[in-house]
Amino acid sequence: MSVTAPQGFEAAGVAAGLKSTGKPDVAVVVNRGPRKIGAAVFTSNRAKANPIIWSQQVILDRTVEAVVLNSGGANCFTGSFGFQTTHQTAEKAAELLDVSAGDILVCSTGLIGTGDEAFRAKVLAGTEQAISELAADGGDAAAQAIMTTDTVMKTAVVSRDGWTIGGMAKGAGMLAPGLATMLVVITTDADLDALDADTALRRATGQTFDRLDSDGCMSTNDQVTLLANGASGIRPDIDDFAAALTELSDELALKLQGDAEGASHDITIRVTNAASEQEAVEVGRSVARNNLFKAAIFGNDANWGRVLAAIGTTSAQFDPYNVDVWMNGVRVCSEGGPDRPREEVDLTPRATDLLIDLQVGEAEATIRTNDLTHDYVHENSAYAS
Amino acid sequence: MSVTAPQGFEAAGVAAGLKSTGKPDVAVVVNRGPRKIGAAVFTSNRAKANPIIWSQQVILDRTVEAVVLNSGGANCFTGSFGFQTTHQTAEKAAELLDVSAGDILVCSTGLIGTGDEAFRAKVLAGTEQAISELAADGGDAAAQAIMTTDTVMKTAVVSRDGWTIGGMAKGAGMLAPGLATMLVVITTDADLDALDADTALRRATGQTFDRLDSDGCMSTNDQVTLLANGASGIRPDIDDFAAALTELSDELALKLQGDAEGASHDITIRVTNAASEQEAVEVGRSVARNNLFKAAIFGNDANWGRVLAAIGTTSAQFDPYNVDVWMNGVRVCSEGGPDRPREEVDLTPRATDLLIDLQVGEAEATIRTNDLTHDYVHENSAYAS
Numbered sequence A, B: 001m002s003v004t005a006p007q008g009f010e011a012a013g014v015a016a017g018l019k020s021t022g023k024p025d026v027a028v029v030v031n032r033g034p035r036k037i038g039a040a041v042f043t044s045n046r047a048k049a050n051p052i053i054w055s056q057q058v059i060l061d062r063t064v065e066a067v068v069l070n071s072g073g074a075n076c077f078t079g080s081f082g083f084q085t086t087h088q089t090a091e092k093a094a095e096l097l098d099v100s101a102g103d104i105l106v107c108s109t110g111l112i113g114t115g116d117e118a119f120r121a122k123v124l125a126g127t128e129q130a131i132s133e134l135a136a137d138g139g140d141a142a143a144q145a146i147m148t149t150d151t152v153m154k155t156a157v158v159s160r161d162g163w164t165i166g167g168m169a170k171g172a173g174m175l176a177p178g179l180a181t182m183l184v185v186i187t188t189d190a191d192l193d194a195l196d197a198d199t200a201l202r203r204a205t206g207q208t209f210d211r212l213d214s215d216g217c218m219s220t221n222d223q224v225t226l227l228a229n230g231a232s233g234i235r236p237d238i239d240d241f242a243a244a245l246t247e248l249s250d251e252l253a254l255k256l257q258g259d260a261e262g263a264s265h266d267i268t269i270r271v272t273n274a275a276s277e278q279e280a281v282e283v284g285r286s287v288a289r290n291n292l293f294k295a296a297i298f299g300n301d302a303n304w305g306r307v308l309a310a311i312g313t314t315s316a317q318f319d320p321y322n323v324d325v326w327m328n329g330v331r332v333c334s335e336g337g338p339d340r341p342r343e344e345v346d347l348t349p350r351a352t353d354l355l356i357d358l359q360v361g362e363a364e365a366t367i368r369t370n371d372l373t374h375d376y377v378h379e380n381s382a383y384a385s
Helices: A050-061 A079-097 A117-132 A139-145 A194-207 A238-258 A277-288 A291-298 A304-311 A374-382 B050-061 B079-097 B117-132 B139-145 B194-207 B238-258 B277-288 B291-298 B304-311 B374-382
Strands: A009-014 A026-031 A037-042 A066-070 A104-108 A154-159 A164-170 A183-188 A223-228 A266-274 A324-327 A330-334 A351-357 A363-370 B009-014 B026-031 B037-042 B066-070 B104-108 B154-159 B164-170 B183-188 B223-228 B266-274 B324-327 B330-334 B351-357 B363-370
Touching: A009 A117, A009 A139, A026 A117, A026 A139, A026 A183, A037 A050, A037 A194, A050 A079, A050 A104, A050 A223, A066 A079, A066 A117, A066 A139, A066 A183, A079 A104, A079 A117, A104 A223, A139 A154, A139 A164, A154 A238, A164 A238, A183 A238, A194 A223, A194 A238, A238 A266, A238 A363, A266 A277, A277 A304, A277 A351, A277 A363, A291 A304, A291 B374, A304 A324, A304 A330, A304 A351, A374 B291, A374 B374, B009 B117, B009 B139, B026 B117, B026 B139, B026 B183, B037 B050, B037 B194, B050 B079, B050 B104, B050 B223, B066 B079, B066 B117, B066 B139, B066 B183, B079 B104, B079 B117, B104 B223, B139 B154, B139 B164, B154 B238, B164 B238, B183 B238, B194 B223, B194 B238, B238 B266, B238 B363, B266 B277, B277 B304, B277 B351, B277 B363, B291 B304, B304 B324, B304 B330, B304 B351
Parallel strands: A066 A104, A183 A223, A266 A351, B066 B104, B183 B223, B266 B351
Antiparallel strands: A009 A026, A026 A066, A037 A223, A154 A164, A164 A183, A266 A363, A324 A330, A324 A351, B009 B026, B026 B066, B037 B223, B154 B164, B164 B183, B266 B363, B324 B330, B324 B351
């Protein structure tokens, strides 16, 4: 059900011919109210796609009627023609939904540089068709239409006393943080004020999507959106809502990690006893972006030296000769020297746990990443995205 | 001839059993004077190997008698036992050369965590044997003994009016900057003061080795050393010397790039019209570390969108809609939009030129890197280094 699990939302997904495979590629999610609260976080990449530039303006008044999403083309670096395409997409949806174009978010994903006249015609036709097919059970169709190299549809639903949050996500590569890191639409029938929605979304993404760093590459098109309509009539405690939203976001983030392009290991990097949470995150990200470490994990090699070498590039407080490193429960390095033999570590399971004990403070953080594999190289050399 | 091309230097390389292949693995380079000037730059990784910790003390008085180098083990994160091994290596060489141990630099390369009693015994025996084989034509033997995954020996010689610079380098992966990025020993019979030697070395490495960023991973063991003995009796102009040293360093850096693990393209990233040289370097490094771009080049795909996405993650001044990108002479992106079709770019040659015109200033810089290939993943998953 994904985004249509909460009351008062409709969605659709259609095939508009943007994907050469003929699979669904345009999705629309509409908020039927009563409230039309919107919050969003965007890629912090300064090279932004046209839909990002548009949507950053739309979200300013915190009112969102609908989101139009397409796969099969990023509409990024496509000049003023591309921006007009995004604008026309919003106007087309607004006209058909009888609302203001300034309340329509637009998201695109696919190859950068794709956004010619044929692209525009297909997006506009797809938007019209999708709106004509809007349905209260259309969440899965929408989730399918935003898939790119994703091998599975990614949705999640969390319910509490009388209110529900639903979400869909796409993303299978280029997963690096910088606020959002993928296309995600989340809906809720909880009754939220705009500022509370924004606060809860930032809190949830900061702990989940923002700590997923699959390949260190930041996208030009990423956006995470929350729509809230109050249709349940229930106003949750903001902390309760934020916790539920974080739970749902974490579930979606795990699904993104599990489907990362070419990956054979899902690596959970837990950094403990850091001087601050920020430093724990810095250390975790440094390891998550170390190609040598990631290639070693692909080769089922518990190469803890590469972990320490990565930590050494950070500005975090630590003493290289007082760090413990555990892999899948085996302490392979203690006090900066070899401990248990690396051969004792069983790295054959897909789930891989790396624990770094910095022994300088009490803060901790968890960063998720994937290994660097032949298939990652293959998919990203052969697939032009 | 490498390090023995200048007058007054002797070198040797021997097989001490550190490499399972039985190939040479211990090298010694000795300065026979008359002057014993030394300068060195070290990895800026805070996780430093024992030889780095030792050598950083040795270089303080700018006097160096000899350098002992071993492959087949990094002696990094091997505890106080490992540091004592480095210390004993210096003492062994000093005793045999009848000089002070405090003037002996030590360099190690190989697997982190390797440095047990067997390692120590072999390094000490190898040092003794190498010193017994020191020869005025021993430069190539030394260059061979420091190879790890290098497929070719890397040496260079530059001669000017009456004085010469010779060098040897090893490094075929883990080539990222942070001062030095590999093991390099450079010798010269020019007559230099210690401060001039240091200045010239920092100037040369800053423009060459420091701008080679093969895989974004910084080593724990890297060191670039310059030994000067004045044996030619000629005192060159410092600018002339620095220029010659930069030329030699550039030649060695190109050889390192050309032998990078698993690479199929040598990518030269030239960033022009930046606001400052520092920003040009930042932009170049950002692209050099973008796995998606590097995988695209492996696949002979002129994916300029990934270049712009990488630039967008920097803090450099630029307007995404006023950037030109050229690949191998073809302008594929102008003013942030598609220009010539990407298919026009012939990426089959190993040498790959990427030109990024930021159009905001007059500064420029060149960063060198390699593509991300199946072989890179293979070598770094199967080879535990």
